[in-house]
Each structure stands twice: as C-alpha cells, then as structure tokens.
Amino acid sequence: MKIDTLGVQAFVAIADQGSFRGAAERLNITQTAITQRLQKLEEYLGVPLIERTTRSMNLTETGRIFLPQARRLLAELSAALIEIRETGMAQRGDVSIACVPTVGVQYLPRVLRAYAARYPHNRIRILDHASSAVAQAVLHREVEFGIKIAGEHHPDLQTEPLVADSYVLVCHRDHPLARRRRIAWRALSDYPLILAGDISGNRALIDAALDGSGIELHSFYEVQRSSTALGLVAQRVGAAVVPALAIQKDAYPTVRAIELVEPAITRSLVLVTRKSASLSPAAQALYTMLANSRDGNVKEILNPAD
Structure with a gap:
C-alpha cells in the first residue's frame, strides 16, 4: 500500500490553518498544489x-x-526520520563483521x-572464521564486511589491502631451535611440526609458496586454529608454524618466535565488502579506522610501546 504522505500533510495543514491559503503559505507551496494534494488523497480514500x-x-x-490519526502519523514519521538522521550523523548502531581468527588476537x-x-x-558482533568462510559471510550478508587472507574471491566482492603478516616458527624455550633468531624453512624438515589443516587458508598459502622448492615439512599434528597450535607448543608437544599476528604478547612466556627465511613467506590480509554494499554509518566508521591502520607495522602491534 502506498501512503500519500504529501496528501496527509496537506490535509493537516488545511485543518490547522483553517484555509487553503494558510495551508499553502505554511507548506510554502501554491494553493493549486495544496488543492491537488488534498484531492489526490480524497480520491485514494474514496471519501x-x-x-x-x-x-x-x-x-x-x-x-x-481522521485528523488526530493524521497528526500522529506525521509526528511518528518525522520522529523516525530525525532518529535515522541523528543516528547516521552520530555513527551509532550495531556492527557485524567476520575475520580470520588471528586478526582477533592483536x-x-x-x-x-x-x-x-x-x-x-x-x-560489535564478530564471527571468527576461516578465510573462505569470511568471504561467504560477507557475500551472504551475515556481516557488513570482513577481514580475510588475500586471494581469489567472488566477483561480487571487493577487497582493500590491510596489513602484511609473516609466518614464524614458534617453539618452547627448551626446543633445540629456541636460541635461533632466524631459520630457513629447509631446516624444519628434521623436526615434528604442528601445522594448519586444509580448511585454513594459511596451509594453502604455505604449500603454494614452498611448491617446487624441494622442502618437505613433516606435519605430526594438524590444527585449524593458531591458538590451538600455540597451546600445544607451550606444553612441549612440538614446534609450530603460525602467522606472526597469532602471537599474543606475554600470553605464553615459555614460547619463542623465530623468523622464517629462505624463503620469507608472508600473507596479505584484506578488508572485504560486497561491491554493491552501502555500509551503515557505524560500520563505515569501523571500516575507515581499520583502513587507516593498514600502514601499521606488525612488529609494532606485537610489541606496542604503551
């Protein structure tokens, strides 16, 4: 049903002013226009x-x-419009986002x-998913935007670079490699490792980077989240390869992080939205803050000065 708000507005103005001329002056339109609006409303109502x-x-x-009902209708409409405008200007509201779990650590x-x-x-509602699931959550409008690992994505999605994150080896301080500052990937072949499972976007990225290098990693334990890998490392189960952002400062005092080189493998994290999306003011404010933080250094995030 189409509500003729202009006709209702004209009717209330005529009733309040007591004349078509007064109503026209109040609404700053011509008498002809005020008459036409009322006639259109009456034709629609049939009375x-x-x-x-x-x-x-x-x-x-x-x-x-009808007059008191018409006044109430216009008042409620005006209040609703004011609320939307003020909410937008204040950037208030709830926000739903999705992200890969390691983004939520630091x-x-x-x-x-x-x-x-x-x-x-x-x-703020946060869905922590594997990278592919983040894209699906955005695509299916479960969230307004997401943070995922850069790579191929649905044509209805668009991405914006956020931060580069390197992979590191984490091990207990009693591990034979714990005193090393950096280590080549090839040297990991001699040790049982905790690696990401196939569901994780990290595993596919590492496998692709090492493809053709002759480097073979021995996965004794397979996990889906880096937080699980870190817990196993802390209990001396083995050493693990995780993104640097997965390491929470001071969470595991006995765990050491070692730079992996030859090759240096990094992943790029990106903000992802639907191409046709118009973010809510609250979500846009968060998106902008994240985008403006993209030049931040990962090492600074892991070791903040404050």
Whole structure:
C-alpha cells in the first residue's frame, strides 16, 4: 500500500490553518498544489475529508475522525526520520563483521579499543572464521564486511589491502631451535611440526609458496586454529608454524618466535565488502579506522610501546 504522505500533510495543514491559503503559505507551496494534494488523497480514500464552499471550509465527519490519526502519523514519521538522521550523523548502531581468527588476537583489539572510545554505545558482533568462510559471510550478508587472507574471491566482492603478516616458527624455550633468531624453512624438515589443516587458508598459502622448492615439512599434528597450535607448543608437544599476528604478547612466556627465511613467506590480509554494499554509518566508521591502520607495522602491534 502506498501512503500519500504529501496528501496527509496537506490535509493537516488545511485543518490547522483553517484555509487553503494558510495551508499553502505554511507548506510554502501554491494553493493549486495544496488543492491537488488534498484531492489526490480524497480520491485514494474514496471519501471527502473537507467540505468547502465559496465562503466556508469544514471537516467532514470522516475528516474529523481522521485528523488526530493524521497528526500522529506525521509526528511518528518525522520522529523516525530525525532518529535515522541523528543516528547516521552520530555513527551509532550495531556492527557485524567476520575475520580470520588471528586478526582477533592483536590487530583487531587495538582498533576496537580506539573505536569503543569514540563510539561507546556501539555494539560489535564478530564471527571468527576461516578465510573462505569470511568471504561467504560477507557475500551472504551475515556481516557488513570482513577481514580475510588475500586471494581469489567472488566477483561480487571487493577487497582493500590491510596489513602484511609473516609466518614464524614458534617453539618452547627448551626446543633445540629456541636460541635461533632466524631459520630457513629447509631446516624444519628434521623436526615434528604442528601445522594448519586444509580448511585454513594459511596451509594453502604455505604449500603454494614452498611448491617446487624441494622442502618437505613433516606435519605430526594438524590444527585449524593458531591458538590451538600455540597451546600445544607451550606444553612441549612440538614446534609450530603460525602467522606472526597469532602471537599474543606475554600470553605464553615459555614460547619463542623465530623468523622464517629462505624463503620469507608472508600473507596479505584484506578488508572485504560486497561491491554493491552501502555500509551503515557505524560500520563505515569501523571500516575507515581499520583502513587507516593498514600502514601499521606488525612488529609494532606485537610489541606496542604503551
């Protein structure tokens, strides 16, 4: 059903002003326009709302009953529009995002703290998924935007670079490699490793980078989350290859992180949105803060000065 708000507005103005001329002046339109709007509303309703003669103008019984309802309708519409405008200007509202789990360890929290300080009333829902699931969540409108590993994606999605993240070896401080500052990937062949499973985008990226190099990694334990790998390392189960962003400062005092070289393998994290999407003001504010943080150094995030 199409609601004729202009006609309702004209009817209320005529009733309040007591004349078509007064209503036209109040709405800053011509008398002809005010008459046409009322006529259109009456034609739609199928009943007259105002009795008009050359000398007088009075509400019909239907018009008299409808007037308070019309006033309430316009007041509610005005209040709703004001609320939307003020919410947009204040960038208030709830936000849903998806991200790969390692982003939620160090990188995302720092941005969220700044966001919460600026927009303390906004609630944020975070879905931590594998990279492919992040893309699906954005595509299917489960979230407004996401953070995933760069790579091929659906043509209806678009990405924006966020941060580069290198892979490191993590091991217990009693491990034979714990005193090394850097180590070549080839040297890992002699040790049982904890590696990401096939569901993780990290495994595919590492396998592709090492393809053709002759380097063979021995996966004794397979996990889906880097947090699980770090827990196993802390209990001396083995050494693991994880993204640098997965390491939470001071969470595991007995765990050491060692730079992996020859080759140096990094992954690029990107912001992902639907091409046709128009983010809510609250989500746009968070997206902008994340985009503006993309020049941040991963080492600075892992070892903040404050």
